Amino acid sequence: MTPKLSILLYAYPEIPYESAALNNMVASLQNQYDQNFEVLFFGDNDQTRQLADKAGYTFIPADLDNKGKALNSALRRTSGEYVLICNNAANALEFKRSATRFYAMAMDRHPDTSLLYTDYDLIDKGVRKERKLLEWHNGRLTEAWDTGYCLLFSRAFLEMVGFCDERCRFNPLNDLRFKAMETGRIMHISNRFNGVPYLAYAAAQGLDVFAYLKAGKEVQIENEEIVTGHLKRIKAYLAPGQNYHQVTYTPEEEASFKACIASVVIPVFNRPEFIGPAIESVQAQSVQNIEIVVVCNGGDDDPTIPEVRRYLPGGDKHAAHKPPVRLIIHDMNILGLCFNDALQSSRAKYYVQLDSDDLLFPDAVEKILKVYDEDDRIGMVIGSYQVYEKKADGRVEPVLTGEGKPFIVTHDEWTEENGRNNLLRIGGAGAPRSIKIKVLKELGWFGMNDSPYSRNYGEDYELVNKCAERYRIGRVWDPIYKVVRHAGGTDHMIDQVTIDVNENAKDHMRLVALRRRQKINGIEPTV
Numbered sequence: 001m002t003p004k005l006s007i008l009l010y011a012y013p014e015i016p017y018e019s020a021a022l023n024n025m026v027a028s029l030q031n032q033y034d035q036n037f038e039v040l041f042f043g044d045n046d047q048t049r050q051l052a053d054k055a056g057y058t059f060i061p062a063d064l065d066n067k068g069k070a071l072n073s074a075l076r077r078t079s080g081e082y083v084l085i086c087n088n089a090a091n092a093l094e095f096k097r098s099a100t101r102f103y104a105m106a107m108d109r110h111p112d113t114s115l116l117y118t119d120y121d122l123i124d125k126g127v128r129k130e131r132k133l134l135e136w137h138n139g140r141l142t143e144a145w146d147t148g149y150c151l152l153f154s155r156a157f158l159e160m161v162g163f164c165d166e167r168c169r170f171n172p173l174n175d176l177r178f179k180a181m182e183t184g185r186i187m188h189i190s191n192r193f194n195g196v197p198y199l200a201y202a203a204a205q206g207l208d209v210f211a212y213l214k215a216g217k218e219v220q221i222e223n224e225e226i227v228t229g230h231l232k233r234i235k236a237y238l239a240p241g242q243n244y245h246q247v248t249y250t251p252e253e254e255a256s257f258k259a260c261i262a263s264v265v266i267p268v269f270n271r272p273e274f275i276g277p278a279i280e281s282v283q284a285q286s287v288q289n290i291e292i293v294v295v296c297n298g299g300d301d302d303p304t305i306p307e308v309r310r311y312l313p314g315g316d317k318h319a320a321h322k323p324p325v326r327l328i329i330h331d332m333n334i335l336g337l338c339f340n341d342a343l344q345s346s347r348a349k350y351y352v353q354l355d356s357d358d359l360l361f362p363d364a365v366e367k368i369l370k371v372y373d374e375d376d377r378i379g380m381v382i383g384s385y386q387v388y389e390k391k392a393d394g395r396v397e398p399v400l401t402g403e404g405k406p407f408i409v410t411h412d413e414w415t416e417e418n419g420r421n422n423l424l425r426i427g428g429a430g431a432p433r434s435i436k437i438k439v440l441k442e443l444g445w446f447g448m449n450d451s452p453y454s455r456n457y458g459e460d461y462e463l464v465n466k467c468a469e470r471y472r473i474g475r476v477w478d479p480i481y482k483v484v485r486h487a488g489g490t491d492h493m494i495d496q497v498t499i500d501v502n503e504n505a506k507d508h509m510r511l512v513a514l515r516r517r518q519k520i521n522g523i524e525p526t527v
Contacts, residue, residue: 002079002080002081003036003037003038003079003080004036004037004080004081004082004100004104005036005037005038005080005081005082005083005084005100005103005104006037006038006040006078006079006080006082006083006084006155007029007037007038007039007040007083007084007086007100008040008041008042008071008074008075008078008083008084008085008086009025009039009040009041009042009086009088010041010042010043010064010086010087010088010089011041011042011043011044011045011048011049011052011059012043012044012045012064012089013043013044013045013064014045015045015047015048016089016090017090017091017092017201019047021092021201022047022048022051022092023051024092024094025088025092025093025094025095026051026052026055026057028093028094028095028096028097029055029057029095029100030055031097032095032097032098032099032100032101033097033098033100033101034098034100034101034104035100036100036104037080037100037104038057038058038078038079038080039052039055039057039058040057040058040059040060040074040077040078041057041058041059041060042059042060042061042062042070042071042073042074043060043061043062043064043070044061044062044063044064058077060073060074060077062074065169066166066169067168067169067170067171067172068164068165068166068167068168068169068172068175069166069169071085071163071164071172071173072163072164072166072172075158075163075164076163078155080155081107081154081155082103082104082107082152082153082154082155083152083153083154083155083158084103084150084151084152084153085150085151085152085153085173085176086149086150087149087150087151087173088149090202091149091200091201091202092200092201093149093150093198093199093200093201094198094199094201095197095198096196096197096198096199098197099197099198102197103116103152103197106152106187106189107152107154110187111154112185113154113185113186113187114153114154114157114179114180114183114185114186115151115152115153115157115176115177115180115185115186115187116151116152116153116186116187116188116189117133117136117147117148117150117151117152117186117187117188117189118133118148118150118188118189118190118191118196118197118198119131119132119133119148119189119190119191119195119196120133120148120149120150120191120196120197120198120199120200121196121198121199121200122199122200122201122202123199123200123201123202124202128199130191130196131146131148131200131496132190132191133146133147133148133188133190134146134500134503134504134507135188136181136186136188137507137511138181138234138511138514138527139507139508139509139510139511139512139513139514139527140181140507140510141227141230141424141425141507141510142425142426142427142503142507143171143174143223143226143425144427144503145177145503145507147177148200149198149200150197150198151173151176151177153176153180157179157180157183157185158176161176161179164176165226165229167222167225168222168226169218169222170218170219170222170223171219171222171223171226174223174226175226178226178227178229178230179230181230182230182233182234220413223425224413224418224422224425227421227422227424227425228418228421228422231421231424231514231517234514234518234526234527235518235521235523235526236514236517236518236521236527237421237517237521238420238421238469238517238520238521240416240417240418242520243469243470243520244377244470244471244472245377245379245470245471246376246377247376247377247378247379247436247438247439247471248376249349249438253349256347257347257348257349258289259289259347260289260290260291260346260347260348261287261289261290261348261349261350261365261369262287262290262291262348262349262350262351262352262365262368262369262434263290263291263292263293263342263343263346263348263350263351263352263437264282264290264291264292264293264352264353264354264360264365265293265295265338265339265342265343265351265352265353265354266278266279266282266292266293266294266295266354266355266356267295267297267335267338267339267355267356268294268295268296268297268298268302268304268356269296269297269298269302269304269333269356270298270302270303270304271304271356271357272303272304272306272307274356274357274484275294275304275307275308275356276307276310276311276317277359277396278354278355278356278357278358278359279292279294279308279311279325281354281359281360281361281362281482282323282354282360283319283322283323284362285323285360285362285363285364285365285366286362286363286365286366287365287366287369288322288323289323290323290348290352290365291323291324291325291326291346291348292311292323292324292325292326293325293326293328293342293346294308294325294326294327294328295328295329295330295338295339295341295342296308296327296328296329296330297329297330297331297332297333297334297335297337297338298331298333299329299330299331300329300331302329304356305327305329308325308327309327311325312325312327326342328341328342328345333456334448334449334456335446335456335459336445336446336447336448336449336450336459337448339351339445339446339459340445340446340448343437343440343445344445346437348437349436349437349438350368350369350372350434350435350436350437351434351435351436351437351440352364352365352368352432352434353431353432353433353434353460354432354481355431357484357486358431358481358482358483358484359388359396359481359482359484360432360480360481360482361479361480361481361482363480364383364432364480364481367383367476367478367480368381368383368432368434368476368480371474371475371476372436372474374474375472375474377471377472378471378472378473378474379435379436379439379467379470379471379472379473380433380434380435380436380439380464380467380468380471380473380474381433381434381435381473381474381475381476382411382414382429382430382431382432382433382434382464382473382474382475382476383430383431383432383433383434383475383476383478383479383480383481384408384409384410384411384430384475384476384477384478384479384480384481385408385409385430385431385432385479385480385481385482385483386398386406386407386408386409386479386481386482386483387399387407387408387409387482387483387485388482388483388484388485389484389485389486390484390485390486396482396484399485406479408479409430409483410430410477410479411426411428411429411430412477413426414429414430414473414475419468419473420465420468420469420473423464423465423468424465424510424513424514427461427506428460428461428464429461429464429473430475431481431483432480432481433460433463433464435463435467439467439470439471440463443463443466443467443470444466446459446460446463447459447462447463451505451508451509451512452504452505452508453501453504453505453508454505455501455505457501457502457505457506458502458505458506458509461506461509462509465509465510465513466513466516469513469516469517469520511527514527515527
């Protein structure tokens with residue numbers, strides 16, 4: 001009898017979990033209530049081969065150095081109407097006894113479905129945690145989008161797209177996910193209680209928002225090629241130089257900028273211990289015709305305010321020969337409000353970013369201005385940053401890589417040719433960010449938590465995307481910004497709930513960006 005379901009499992013040369021976990025995974029398949037399925041292991045592992053032979057399952061020798069080619073060799077051996085591809089490379093899996101019956105019935109109910117994914121339970125140091133996954137939409141463009149460890153495809157879809165692209169050596173499932181997305185027929189089955197088809201076992205670790213930066217260069221390039229191909233197929237790709245505009249100024253405008261060429265805006269909430277060094281890093285700039293605008297958004301009682309007033313006229317740290325400090329007070333912690341109020345009252349040509357707990361290198365503004373001078377089509381300049389850490393005794397010291405070198409983030413995944421397309425799959429473009437205030441006004445200023453799911457998150461990412469669609473993005477590849485990590489920081493090692501909220505925010509921004517790009521390409525939005 002032809003099996004209803006084919007289940008594919010990896011067999012890596014080195015299994016990162018114990019043999020008992022592998023045996024348990026196979027046993028959970030042998031104990032299924034519905035046995036109308038086949039199991040195919042593919043890879044190169046003698047222990048797994050012996051286990052497969054003993055269970056009566058198929059083992060397909062394959063070189064996993066090219067996962068796309070290996071996966072296709074296994075897909076061509078399947079005979080089921082539906083194919084469940086399981087990513088058990090780093091995580092042991094355990095299937096509920098009803099899993100195979102559930103999968104077959106779900107697909108039978110929705111015969112046009114290309115891809116089905118489900119919530120799952122994660123066993124983390126013996127603690128069972130529910131993973132309720134995000135609903136799909138066309139803005140889910142990052143490889144970090146969690147669709148679980150088991151993806152169920154219809155065989156008809158796999159044959160229609162010719163299986164996965166064998167150039168995908170590292171992440172062929174990402175290629176298949178995008179191709180399924182293009183059909184518009186993805187189904188997510190959620191769990192209320194005890195309704196997941198499988199469990200995944202994982203080592204405990206925090207979730208790092210910088211993880212995409214730490215992926216190998218070859219992996220980054222492949223993921224960029226996958227998403228770029230997807231953008232081309234849905235007509236949301238922007239070719240090099242397409243739709244760029246010039247930014248022009250009158251002689252009178254240029255003359256007015258001589259007094260103040262840039263406004264460095266520092267929004268802050270209850271950080272009196274950080275604001276002084278941030279201000280002083282701006283006042284130490286090699287370019288001095290600038291201003292510092294500190295926006296305290298904790299209201300009149302924010303303890304940061306007295307520290308800022310020390311730099312105002314009459315304060316003990318005021319210096320008339322240094323760049324002036326302006327203070328704006330709000331009692332609403334909305335970053336877009338802070339930026340927009342500061343910049344709508346600015347007479348400068350450029351905005352420059354500075355977070356309240358970070359610092360600028362002394363030549364930061366100088367190097368930013370130099371890039372702007374290269375091309376009047378440049379609407380925004382983004383720099384590179386070096387990571388520091390504030391110690392318990394107050395010292396700020398450089399963070400070093402495993403090789404003992406300074407941890408410098410250049411975002412070199414950005415290229416002149418394809419950076420703005422690749423931006424849709426990565427978490428950010430870099431820091432510090434600077435934009436021509438005239439361009440900022442044209443683009444509608446910063447978002448003020450008025451994009452769905454945005455909670456003081458992603459307003460800068462949304463702006464970079466909008467700007468990149470109309471203007472060149474200039475780059476400073478030298479580090480000009482110090483990112484200071486500390487116990488109260490919000491930029492690293494955050495929990496899964498926050499990750500999901502943040503991804504919802506940025507993915508909606510990506511969805512809207514796709515629609516804008518399709519309009520640029522002369523078609524009505526289809527996503």
